[in-house]
Amino acid sequence: MKNKEFILHYYNTISGVIKTPEMLRRFTDDPVLIDTITFFDGAFPKYEMTAEEMTAEGNRVVVRARMKGKHEGEWEGIMPTYRQVEFPVVVSYEIVNNKIVTHWLVADPSVLMEQLGVDTMNKTD
Template sequence: MTTEITELVRRDPEEVWTEGNLDVIEEIYAEEFVLHDPAAPDEPRGRDDYRDYVERYRKAFPDVEYEIEDVIAEGETAALRYTARGTHEGEFAGIEPTGDRVSVSGMEMYRVEDGTITEMWTSYDALGLFQELDVIPSLEELGEDSDG
């Protein structure tokens, strides 16, 4: 069972995000799926909301590629650690395209029931991403500006 869950959750970053195959959402996500993302103003609920969520990010970073670092599964739960890389070519969070290549690390926790993903919690280094997009100064930049 653990292997099946591991293979299932890997399909999200590999097929949905990296390959851009949004039809996979219908296969691997439950109809009543809920996404918990602190960066999303409203919790996406259901496959259509998740498809919209993915499309927004992929418009901003159309060449996004996910590298899976680790996947651990136990029971009906799986945790996944990744690094995503892409070029900022579309509006993102009100930020006009910069053309910058960015890299962001993150983690996701999935709950699986009856062979589909029913719930996901996601957390990624949003601060680091905004620093790479020059929206927020890095600690190094802040240190250079200080007098002591």
């Protein structure tokens, strides 16, 4: 229960605000997670994370969540579309001493690309 509350506090803290490395270090020292969040926040400033379902076992918490934001910065070579996006993700966190030490995230990028108006079926390189 303690780890679920930690992740809910984390989501409530980072949702709807610019995510600074200093803020994120309150929850993790993992440079990969900090860089990923900072990068995503650059493309979707102040994006929100909403937990829809959480499961906890030992020091691991798995969250089925929704990410919501507005595409205002370059993302994966796509210039800002200024469209609102909302898509499901699943994130697993390992928590040790009130810090996220590892994580993994699963998302379907085609859902995001469709909302951004990118036609991935006819895209050629």
